[in-house]
Amino acid sequence: MPINPDAVGVTGDPVRHSWTSRDVLLYALGVGAGAADPLQELELTTENSMDTDLVVLPTMAVVLGVGGTGAFGAIGTFNPAMLVHGEQAITLHGPIPTKGEVETVGTITGIYDKVKGAVVEVTSTSTDTQTGQALFTNVMSAFIRGEGGFGGERGPSGPRNVAPDRAPDHTVTYETRTDQALLYRLSGDRNPLHSDPAFAAFGGFDRPILHGLCTYGFTGRGLLHLLCGSDPARFTSMEGRFSSPVLPGEALTVNAWETGDGEAVFQTLGGDGRVVLDAGRVTFAAA
Amino acid sequence: MPINPDAVGVTGDPVRHSWTSRDVLLYALGVGAGAADPLQELELTTENSMDTDLVVLPTMAVVLGVGGTGAFGAIGTFNPAMLVHGEQAITLHGPIPTKGEVETVGTITGIYDKVKGAVVEVTSTSTDTQTGQALFTNVMSAFIRGEGGFGGERGPSGPRNVAPDRAPDHTVTYETRTDQALLYRLSGDRNPLHSDPAFAAFGGFDRPILHGLCTYGFTGRGLLHLLCGSDPARFTSMEGRFSSPVLPGEALTVNAWETGDGEAVFQTLGGDGRVVLDAGRVTFAAA
Numbered sequence: 001m002p003i004n005p006d007a008v009g010v011t012g013d014p015v016r017h018s019w020t021s022r023d024v025l026l027y028a029l030g031v032g033a034g035a036a037d038p039l040q041e042l043e044l045t046t047e048n049s050m051d052t053d054l055v056v057l058p059t060m061a062v063v064l065g066v067g068g069t070g071a072f073g074a075i076g077t078f079n080p081a082m083l084v085h086g087e088q089a090i091t092l093h094g095p096i097p098t099k100g101e102v103e104t105v106g107t108i109t110g111i112y113d114k115v116k117g118a119v120v121e122v123t124s125t126s127t128d129t130q131t132g133q134a135l136f137t138n139v140m141s142a143f144i145r146g147e148g149g150f151g152g153e154r155g156p157s158g159p160r161n162v163a164p165d166r167a168p169d170h171t172v173t174y175e176t177r178t179d180q181a182l183l184y185r186l187s188g189d190r191n192p193l194h195s196d197p198a199f200a201a202f203g204g205f206d207r208p209i210l211h212g213l214c215t216y217g218f219t220g221r222g223l224l225h226l227l228c229g230s231d232p233a234r235f236t237s238m239e240g241r242f243s244s245p246v247l248p249g250e251a252l253t254v255n256a257w258e259t260g261d262g263e264a265v266f267q268t269l270g271g272d273g274r275v276v277l278d279a280g281r282v283t284f285a286a287a
Numbered sequence: 288m289p290i291n292p293d294a295v296g297v298t299g300d301p302v303r304h305s306w307t308s309r310d311v312l313l314y315a316l317g318v319g320a321g322a323a324d325p326l327q328e329l330e331l332t333t334e335n336s337m338d339t340d341l342v343v344l345p346t347m348a349v350v351l352g353v354g355g356t357g358a359f360g361a362i363g364t365f366n367p368a369m370l371v372h373g374e375q376a377i378t379l380h381g382p383i384p385t386k387g388e389v390e391t392v393g394t395i396t397g398i399y400d401k402v403k404g405a406v407v408e409v410t411s412t413s414t415d416t417q418t419g420q421a422l423f424t425n426v427m428s429a430f431i432r433g434e435g436g437f438g439g440e441r442g443p444s445g446p447r448n449v450a451p452d453r454a455p456d457h458t459v460t461y462e463t464r465t466d467q468a469l470l471y472r473l474s475g476d477r478n479p480l481h482s483d484p485a486f487a488a489f490g491g492f493d494r495p496i497l498h499g500l501c502t503y504g505f506t507g508r509g510l511l512h513l514l515c516g517s518d519p520a521r522f523t524s525m526e527g528r529f530s531s532p533v534l535p536g537e538a539l540t541v542n543a544w545e546t547g548d549g550e551a552v553f554q555t556l557g558g559d560g561r562v563v564l565d566a567g568r569v570t571f572a573a574a
Contacts (some may be wrong), residue, residue: 023457026313026473038466038535039484039494049483107359179316179325182332183470185314197326199562207326250323 002150003111003118007074015067016093016129020100021047022107023187025125030184031217032174043230044221047098056096058235059220060087061136062127062213063187064096068106068124068138075111075120078144081203086119087141087279089239093134093167095232097131100215102135104125109139112141112155118147119155161239161265161281168255169264178209178249184214210246212277219268219277222254227264228284236262246270263287290398290405291435298394302354303416305388306335306414307376309500310474314347315473318504319356319461331508334385343383345522347508348413349375349500350474350565351523355393355425362398362407365431368490372499373406374428374517374566376526380421382519389413396426399442405434406442425527448526448552448568455542457550458511461505463497465536471501497533499564506555509541514551515571523549527567533557549573 025045028034035045047054106124121141128135177183182192189211192199200208220238229232246252250271256264266280312332315321320331331472334341408428415422464470468481476498479486487495509526515521533539536556543551549571555564 022473029473034318034466034469035464038469038482042483045466045509046482048477048479050479050485053481105464179332181323182312182321183316186309186316190335192333192335192337195325195337196329200336219331258528268558 002076002138003078003144003152004074004076005111005150006154007108007149008111008118010071010074010106011105011219012068012070014103015068015070015104016101016103016218017064021065021099022097023052024056024060024098027063027217028057029056029186030060030187031221032176032216033057033221034085036174036178050062053097055215055232057091057092057221058096058224059217059230059238060096061090061092061138062113062216062266064102065104065124065126065138066137066188068104069122069140071106071108072120074108078147082145082147084143084145085242086143087239087241088213089139089237090218091137091237093136094236096135097128101127101129108153111152113150113152114143115148115155116141116211117145139183159279161279162249163255163265163267164257169258170256171253172222172226173251173253174222174252176218176246176248180214180248181208181210184211189213203283205245207247210248212242215268215277216240216254218252219254219266219280223256225256226256227282229287233287234287236285238278238280240266242276243278244270244274244276246276250279252276256282289363290365290431290434290439291361292398292439295398296394296395297358298392299355299357301392302357303388303390304353305352307386308341308370308525309345311314311341311347311385314350314504315344316444318346318501318508319463319476319510320344322464323461325536341385342466342505342519343385344508345379345383345511345519346377346423346504346525347383348377349378349503350412352387352413352423353426353475355391355413356409356427358393358395358409359407361395365434369432369434370429371430371432372427372501372529372562373430374526374528375500375503375533375555376426376524378424378524380423381520388416390416396528397442398439400433400435400437400439400440401404403429404432404438406432407428414465446566446568450542450552450554451546452543453506456545456568457543458540459509459513460538460540461509462534462538463505463533467535468495468497471498476500492532494534497535499529502533502539502564503527505539506541506553506567510543513541513543514574521572521574523572524570527553527564529563530565531557531561531563533563543569549567
């Protein structure tokens with residue numbers, strides 16, 4: 001059945017999700033905080049250390065905004081095995097509290113015909129149920145292979161957030177662990193593609209692959225340290241496109257180029273130097 | 288104020304604790320499951336793999352039986368910084384379900400005067416609130432330095448569960464990670480002695496030490512594989528005495544000697560070969 005381009009504008013039911021410091025700490029460990037040196041990054045990995053207070057990684061917005069893609073069903077039936085995560089953007093309206101509850105509402109904001117497949121974009125906003133304030137916005141873009149050719153608009157194209165032709169202004173390399181996905185999945189995405197070798201084989205992979213959003217979290221953690229003095233209150237937005245699967249155990253190198261006041265473009269490279277998260281852009285506030 | 292030996296027999300209020308597969312998986316990762324090879328031990332680290340079903344590590348009884356030591360207050364006031372975990376025994380009355388709820392009731396079953404300190408033993412039983420069946424029993428023994436000399440009984444003494452004078456029948460070595468305690472603590476014990484270098488320094492340690500019960504969990508996992516064919520239903524009991532602090536990052540070697548039908552004694556050694564969990568005994572059922 002072809003994709004229904006009239007699904008643009010459809011909004012899903014609101015979904016509530018609550019969290020505690022345990023979830024915050026688990027997410028931080030899942031994206032590598034404390035792994036290189038457990039005496040560093042204590043503000044991300046502990047809630048009761050004497051010299052620091054717990055803060056929440058901005059990229060945790062992607063797991064706390066769970067349920068934002070509920071409108072997805074309106075696009076029609078398709079083979080979920082053909083869906084890949086294309087792009088992810090987050091906007092932070094303030095620092096995420098170390099415990100709380102959000103209500104998330106998502107709307108289909110774009111359906112594009114790329115001929116070889118369809119792109120579906122969902123924009124969701126999560127509101128703090130205590131204060132009524134919007135906490136963060138997620139824009140998730142999915143590419144569904146084989147579902148193009150339905151006669152829809154092609155949508156935005158062309159290069160974006162291109163890295164300047166010079167050495168990066170900032171760079172950091174993090175090791176991921178071979179069992180990284182086993183930990184990251186406890187933050188919510190239990191897709192066995194990331195844990196079960198038998199299931200991964202059905203998907204055509206030699207072994208389970210890392211969650212794209214885990215790479216995204218490692219990257220956001222790197223950008224937080226490189227550009228925001230490790231202060232989540234200064235981290236205002238981040239976007240990027242998933243360009244290659246990552247295997248757990250690969251090193252990830254985050255390269256960033258400052259392109260203006262409070263903005264930078266970035267790329268994340270896998271262990272062999274290929275780009276795994278591309279066309280990245282991050283914005284941040286002054287200290 | 289001296290220890291009150293008449294507190295023997297005092298029972299604490301019942302405490303309920305529930306868990307889901309997320310807690311089961313988090314505990315297993317906290318005691319090293321999947322770390323050496325994420326494609327092994329899937330029965331401990333995943334709930335949706337095609338070739339295996341999730342099972343619960345028997346030593347998870349020590350965290351699910353939380354609240355069993357509520358009677359402890361009856362012994363009188365003492366400096367909690369002087370308390371160290373002495374011994375831990377668990378008895379499994381059947382395999383622990385992958386989700387559920389237990390009600391735990393603990394009783395002070397022994398107070399002993401060791402002159403240099405007091406030993407307080409609490410025995411707690413945890414009952415499945417759905418079935419009404421006892422699931423497991425914990426016996427926790429604490430040593431409180433400086434609280435001896437109150438004129439109580441000395442209690443049991445002399446060597447127990449002595450390793451035979453021959454090479455072990457079974458042995459396995461596991462690496463722990465330098466950030467192992469940051470993960471293990473999410474199973475419940477957030478004592479900053481295991482995470483905060485500033486707090487650990489107050490306790491006289493150069494850096495945070497591993498939870499004794501994390502060493503206990505690594506050991507129980509090793510015994511499960513070595514002696515029970517990795518089947519928790521065959522694992523019926525385990526006891527041991529904490530004899531030396533472990534630093535995260537040390538390797539742990541579990542040595543076991545079969546001493547009869549369905550029983551073995553064991554020792555766990557730290558990275559330098561010293562004994563860190565001593566006088567161990569484990570019982571198990573035939574396949």
